[in-house]
Amino acid sequence: MSDRSTLDWAAEPDSPVPPPTWGRRAPEAQVLPWVFAALVGFLLMGNLLLAPHLTAPALRTWSTIFVAICVQAVPFLVFGVALSAAITTFVPRSLWTRVLPAKPYAAVPVAGAAGVVLPGCECASVPVAAGLMARGVTPAAALAFLLSSPAVNPVVLVATAVAFPGQPGMVVARFAASLAVAVLAGWVWQLLGRPGLLRIPARPEAEGTSRRASFVAAMRHDLLHAGGFLVVGGLTAATLNVVVPRSWLDSVAGDFWLSVLVLAVLAVVLSICSEADAFVAASLTAFSPTAKLAFLVVGPMVDLKLIALQAGTFGRAFAVRFVPLTFTLAVAMSLLAGWLLL
Amino acid sequence: MVAAVNRMAQGLVLTLLGGALLRVSALSTIYLNYVKPGFRPFLIAAGLVVFLLGVHGLVQEWRRPYAPRDKGHDDHGPRVAWLLCLPVVAIFLIAPPALGAFAAGRDEAPQPRPTVASGSYAALTTAGPAAMPLGEFIGRAWGDQHASLKDRQVKLVGFVTASKKRGQWYLTRMQLRCCAADAFPLRVSVLGAPAPRVDTWVEVTGTWVPTPYDRVPKGTVAPEIRADAVIKVAQPDEPYE
Numbered sequence: 001m002s003d004r005s006t007l008d009w010a011a012e013p014d015s016p017v018p019p020p021t022w023g024r025r026a027p028e029a030q031v032l033p034w035v036f037a038a039l040v041g042f043l044l045m046g047n048l049l050l051a052p053h054l055t056a057p058a059l060r061t062w063s064t065i066f067v068a069i070c071v072q073a074v075p076f077l078v079f080g081v082a083l084s085a086a087i088t089t090f091v092p093r094s095l096w097t098r099v100l101p102a103k104p105y106a107a108v109p110v111a112g113a114a115g116v117v118l119p120g121c122e123c124a125s126v127p128v129a130a131g132l133m134a135r136g137v138t139p140a141a142a143l144a145f146l147l148s149s150p151a152v153n154p155v156v157l158v159a160t161a162v163a164f165p166g167q168p169g170m171v172v173a174r175f176a177a178s179l180a181v182a183v184l185a186g187w188v189w190q191l192l193g194r195p196g197l198l199r200i201p202a203r204p205e206a207e208g209t210s211r212r213a214s215f216v217a218a219m220r221h222d223l224l225h226a227g228g229f230l231v232v233g234g235l236t237a238a239t240l241n242v243v244v245p246r247s248w249l250d251s252v253a254g255d256f257w258l259s260v261l262v263l264a265v266l267a268v269v270l271s272i273c274s275e276a277d278a279f280v281a282a283s284l285t286a287f288s289p290t291a292k293l294a295f296l297v298v299g300p301m302v303d304l305k306l307i308a309l310q311a312g313t314f315g316r317a318f319a320v321r322f323v324p325l326t327f328t329l330a331v332a333m334s335l336l337a338g339w340l341l342l
Numbered sequence: 343m344v345a346a347v348n349r350m351a352q353g354l355v356l357t358l359l360g361g362a363l364l365r366v367s368a369l370s371t372i373y374l375n376y377v378k379p380g381f382r383p384f385l386i387a388a389g390l391v392v393f394l395l396g397v398h399g400l401v402q403e404w405r406r407p408y409a410p411r412d413k414g415h416d417d418h419g420p421r422v423a424w425l426l427c428l429p430v431v432a433i434f435l436i437a438p439p440a441l442g443a444f445a446a447g448r449d450e451a452p453q454p455r456p457t458v459a460s461g462s463y464a465a466l467t468t469a470g471p472a473a474m475p476l477g478e479f480i481g482r483a484w485g486d487q488h489a490s491l492k493d494r495q496v497k498l499v500g501f502v503t504a505s506k507k508r509g510q511w512y513l514t515r516m517q518l519r520c521c522a523a524d525a526f527p528l529r530v531s532v533l534g535a536p537a538p539r540v541d542t543w544v545e546v547t548g549t550w551v552p553t554p555y556d557r558v559p560k561g562t563v564a565p566e567i568r569a570d571a572v573i574k575v576a577q578p579d580e581p582y583e
Binding site for chain 2 (some may be wrong): 032035036037039040043044046047050051054057058060061063064065066067068069070071072074077078079082218219220221223224225227228229231232234235237238241242270272278312319
């Protein structure tokens with residue numbers, strides 16, 4: 001207990017008696033156990049008393065989908081923020097300047113290709129890219145990595161091959177179109193983007209603390225931040241899933257141009273993880289292969305939860321410009337790759 | 343205006359979220375309502391990490407000595423982090439069950455084609471009614487060239503949903519690709535038995551009724567089964583296929 005008193009003791013060196021706060025905990029800390037007990041009690045009582053009565057089918061379906069999206073995404077999120085915190089904490093700044101070419105236009109394709117070897121979920125890619133920028137990587141290169149890492153990593157390509165058996169063209173087209181979008185978007189940003197548009201997130205880095213402490217602090221901050229925006233995306237996707245009838249979608253599949261646009265928009269709305277979206281695309285049997293490709297290329301790069309994450313991490317001014325740019329490039333590249341390869 | 347998330351609230355949010363994850367994955371099989379069985383180790387690992395991060399923050403806060411707060415140096419977390427309470431509240435207060443008839447009824451799209459190529463099913467050799475997943479039954483009914491279902495009694499488990507055709511109802515099971523958010527229904531039309539209440543889990547024993555496929559394109563209608571017996575069963579641990 002003695003260690004707690006030292007601060008106050010030192011604060012008033014002239015006082016003949018110890019100050020009244022001597023040995024007390026901080027006021028927040030005093031109520032902490034009670035707040036915690038009250039919350040846990042509320043949840044457990046609610047589980048027993050309230051849950052049997054909240055049985056409206058629409059509410060239950062909505063909550064199942066919402067919780068499923070959160071539960072499915074949290075492990076990827078945890079892995080992503082751990083990776084990002086590790087990059088900021090343990091990887092020396094000089095490594096990135098050594099690996100990536102100094103010229104931004106050359107760094108963009110290298111960073112895009114790096115996405116092939118580093119598997120990442122799209123919810124994780126935003127904090128990872130933010131960590132890269134905080135480490136001094138050119139924003140355009142970090143953005144190319146942000147776009148390519150969830151779209152062209154081996155896990156996603158294997159999933160696509162499994163979902164489209166006997167159609168290797170789909171895997172090749174997805175890989176080529178996604179990588180092209182990532183590199184082009186990086187170059188366009190390098191060409192047109194002004195520094196003020198992109199807010200490079202500052203990390204709460206207490207100087208003088210150990211590496212382990214700053215790793216934990218960075219991870220906690222990213223997890224709370226990205227997790228909050230994941231919940232926004234989950235809420236939206238669950239609501240749309242329960243409200244919009246899927247039969248509406250099937251009636252538009254007949255028109256080629258409309259179907260490509262509709263599946264691209266659907267990919268934005270559904271916000272499915274890139275590891276899973278190939279199976280969804282494969283099941284949309286009514287649509288043309290090019291429309292499915294657009295779904296696969298747009299999904300990992302632009303979707304509701306990503307937009308929320310990007311706006312929250314890099315600022316609204318950035319998202320307003322970057323999201324339409326990526327979406328347009330993704331649809332254009334899908335059409336091109338679909339025309340050449342499918 | 344929502345208060346910024348101070349250190350204590352950050353710790354509480356993370357502890358509750360991690361606790362909720364462990365509650366559905368490590369301490370029960372509730373997670374099967376949301377994701378595929380193989381996902382469990384990742385859920386437990388993620389739940390542990392989040393829980394420990396939260397507890398670590400709480401312990402630090404508990405140990406923090408009394409000191410006037412330096413206002414300029416407060417490390418408040420992002421406000422959006424409060425939203426992480428929502429899945430916790432949903433898990434405990436609504437206790438979302440596996441998707442049932444409501445979700446199945448929302449998806450009127452034609453059923454996806456069977457995942458196993460036509461004719462690759464093994465012949466049914468066991469004596470007595472053959473238990474099989476709904477997906478396999480549909481696959482055999484649609485694609486099996488050797489008509490292995492012909493005159494064979496089979497046993498299927500699913501929940502009840504209503505059909506528009508008179509005197510029929512659907513035996514339904516949701517299939518997951520990844521998580522419950524992308525589930526789609528597998529349906530088998532049941533003939534010759536009164537419909538139990540919607541959303542009841544039942545085991546149907548019966549024989550396949552071949553559809554005249556010359557007239558109906560494959561995969562656009564649910565295959566039919568003539569029921570010999572319909573027994574109520576408990577919802578299986580793994581509610582999806």
